[in-house]
Amino acid sequence: MSVAISVRNVTKSYEEGSTGTLALAGVDMTVSHGEIVLLMGPSGSGKTTLLSIMGCILRPTSGEVILEEMNVTGLDEKQLPSVRLKHIGFVFQGFNLFPTLTAGENVELTLQLKGMRSKQAKEEARRLLGLVNLEEKYNSFPADISGGQKQRVAIARAVAGAPEVVLADEPTAALDLQSGKTVVEMMARLAHEQNRAVVIVTHDNRLIDYADRIVRIEDGRVA
Amino acid sequence: MPPLARRNLFHDKVRLAVTLTGIAFSVVLMVVESGLFQGFSTSTSSVIDHSGADLWIAAKNTVYIDQAATFNERKYYQVLATPGVAQAEKYIVRWTVWKEPNGRNESVQIVGINPDVPLGLPWNLVAGDAQQLKEPNAVIIDEIYKQKLSANGIGDHFEIRDYRAKVVGFTNGIRAFTTAPYVFTTFKNAQDFTGIAEDQTNFVLVKAAPGVSISALRTELQARLPENDVRTTAEFSGMTRHYWMFTTGAGVAVLMAAALGLIVGIAVVAQTIYATTMDHIREYGTLKAMGAPNSYVFGVIMTQAAIAAVMGYAIGMVVSIFVVRGGSMGGAAIVLNWQTVVLMFFLTLAMCLCAAVVSVRKLMTLDPAMVFKG
Numbered sequence: 001m002s003v004a005i006s007v008r009n010v011t012k013s014y015e016e017g018s019t020g021t022l023a024l025a026g027v028d029m030t031v032s033h034g035e036i037v038l039l040m041g042p043s044g045s046g047k048t049t050l051l052s053i054m055g056c057i058l059r060p061t062s063g064e065v066i067l068e069e070m071n072v073t074g075l076d077e078k079q080l081p082s083v084r085l086k087h088i089g090f091v092f093q094g095f096n097l098f099p100t101l102t103a104g105e106n107v108e109l110t111l112q113l114k115g116m117r118s119k120q121a122k123e124e125a126r127r128l129l130g131l132v133n134l135e136e137k138y139n140s141f142p143a144d145i146s147g148g149q150k151q152r153v154a155i156a157r158a159v160a161g162a163p164e165v166v167l168a169d170e171p172t173a174a175l176d177l178q179s180g181k182t183v184v185e186m187m188a189r190l191a192h193e194q195n196r197a198v199v200i201v202t203h204d205n206r207l208i209d210y211a212d213r214i215v216r217i218e219d220g221r222v223a
Numbered sequence: 224m225p226p227l228a229r230r231n232l233f234h235d236k237v238r239l240a241v242t243l244t245g246i247a248f249s250v251v252l253m254v255v256e257s258g259l260f261q262g263f264s265t266s267t268s269s270v271i272d273h274s275g276a277d278l279w280i281a282a283k284n285t286v287y288i289d290q291a292a293t294f295n296e297r298k299y300y301q302v303l304a305t306p307g308v309a310q311a312e313k314y315i316v317r318w319t320v321w322k323e324p325n326g327r328n329e330s331v332q333i334v335g336i337n338p339d340v341p342l343g344l345p346w347n348l349v350a351g352d353a354q355q356l357k358e359p360n361a362v363i364i365d366e367i368y369k370q371k372l373s374a375n376g377i378g379d380h381f382e383i384r385d386y387r388a389k390v391v392g393f394t395n396g397i398r399a400f401t402t403a404p405y406v407f408t409t410f411k412n413a414q415d416f417t418g419i420a421e422d423q424t425n426f427v428l429v430k431a432a433p434g435v436s437i438s439a440l441r442t443e444l445q446a447r448l449p450e451n452d453v454r455t456t457a458e459f460s461g462m463t464r465h466y467w468m469f470t471t472g473a474g475v476a477v478l479m480a481a482a483l484g485l486i487v488g489i490a491v492v493a494q495t496i497y498a499t500t501m502d503h504i505r506e507y508g509t510l511k512a513m514g515a516p517n518s519y520v521f522g523v524i525m526t527q528a529a530i531a532a533v534m535g536y537a538i539g540m541v542v543s544i545f546v547v548r549g550g551s552m553g554g555a556a557i558v559l560n561w562q563t564v565v566l567m568f569f570l571t572l573a574m575c576l577c578a579a580v581v582s583v584r585k586l587m588t589l590d591p592a593m594v595f596k597g
Contacts, residue, residue: 052592055512057512057591082516084512086514090512090594098227099234100227101225101227106225113514113516
């Protein structure tokens with residue numbers, strides 16, 4: 001399997017008044033295409049910070065981020081959004097769907113931001129919702145579907161435009177047991193069948209069975 | 224693109240109603256106040272603008288029509304003798320007192336003219352004729368002021384400065400900026416009505432001969448009449464408007480109210496669009512995290528502002544038309560012309576887009592990492 005994303009000796013410190021907080025203290029990690037990796041660890045250990053750096057949302061204080069063989073560490077704030085748009089999909093704990101858009105339009109929006117034409121985006125959005133078994137919810141607004149269904153729409157949105165990397169932050173935290181299981185099964189299938197690199201930050205031990213690998217973070221270091 | 228801007232704007236109907244009410248109120252305020260300004264401004268100089276004259280000769284340092292000193296009518300003959308003058312006529316504008324049969328007094332402005340010369344004649348006549356001013360003690364007033372002057376119809380008699388006056392005609396829409404209505408009469412009657420001596424006049428109106436340069440004629444007349452001011456009609460009209468609108472504070476007050484409308488509009492729209500933006504802040508953070516360019520986020524906010532502007536403008540303009548019509552029936556001079564309609568549209572659009580800048584600034588600096596917090 002080829003490497004999709006890797007971080008090398010990454011540190012991240014936050015300035016807080018006259019003192020600083022070291023969130024990551026030299027992390028090395030690699031995720032390959034077709035691999036699903038769980039990032040686990042106690043609260044405040046640096047999991048979400050690492051996910052944000054891998055997602056090109058935060059820039060590391062030092063170290064390197066290599067995404068699809070491209071060193072993105074030195075890219076500035078104007079260049080990073082286009083990298084995220086092209087290469088990375090996100091799934092959030094709170095779903096973060098646009099409540100005024102239908103499920104289909106939520107997916108369409110991502111596709112059109114990536115440059116797809118309207119008609120083609122509609123067809124593709126319908127296909128992607130079909131992948132998460134929600135084609136019939138195309139015209140439903142997020143308020144009218146369940147939490148599990150919302151997260152499945154979020155997955156369809158995350159994979160819209162075929163990004164190589166999908167990053168998920170506690171995707172099952174707001175879901176019941178069955179819905180959480182369905183969501184993670186879909187993400188695992190996504191990784192294995194569509195050859196995506198999937199990284200999931202979670203506290204949920206029930207997801208361990210679906211992971212190819214587990215990376216534990218403690219005090220800003222890989223344990 | 225899916226219509227995110229429109230959906231976000233229409234999502235909260237109550238907030239949208241508040242936004243549109245604020246914009247419409249602002250539009251009405253701006254239209255009415257600017258219309259009042261134009262109406263006032265037009266009425267201050269209406270007798271100048273409708274005089275048909277090219278040049279106005281007045282006493283030295285006369286800055287507006289309503290308070291001109293008199294000068295000897297000998298100058299009138301000097302004007303007539305000047306090459307390039309096609310017509311010239313003596314003209315009086317002066318305040319005096321109109322006495323009603325019941326003893327009540329009203330201030331009026333006498334306009335003294337020569338009915339045989341087409342300079343300074345009353346216009347928009349709806350009853351009677353300027354030639355009827357040749358009848359003894361004849362006057363023409365505007366029907367807007369019928370009630371104010373207790374004039375029921377043609378033939379009614381009044382007293383002006385102890386001289387008898389008879390109404391022989393009515394005009395329509397000749398408003399006075401002050402509370403004193405215009406009363407048209409002959410030059411001779413005007414002298415009696417205002418107490419101006421027989422050899423004196425307020426103004427001499429001049430019509431240039433065809434092909435004669437008005438500028439050159441003015442220079443020539445000014446050289447021949449160094450103790451008088453010679454103004455073009457446009458210049459004297461502008462001076463009169465400026466005097467009433469800016470040195471008395473009347474125009475400034477109206478303009479201030481119009482500006483207030485603009486400020487109220489900006490404040491209301493800024494507040495409501497900002498509140499809408501903050502309601503959807505997590506969504507905008509998600510958009511930025513996903514990699515949406517700032518230009519897209521900017522477009523969403525500006526589209527919301529533009530939609531609100533168009534809707535608020537439409538509502539405001541409909542209300543304004545009713546207010547203007549109501550104002551006209553009530554005696555207020557509110558001008559609403561197509562230039563104002565177009566100007567207000569762009570002003571409203573600019574107002575709403577400016578108001579959206581606060582929200583745009585907030586989103587441009589929004590940290591997409593916020594999507595991972597809580």
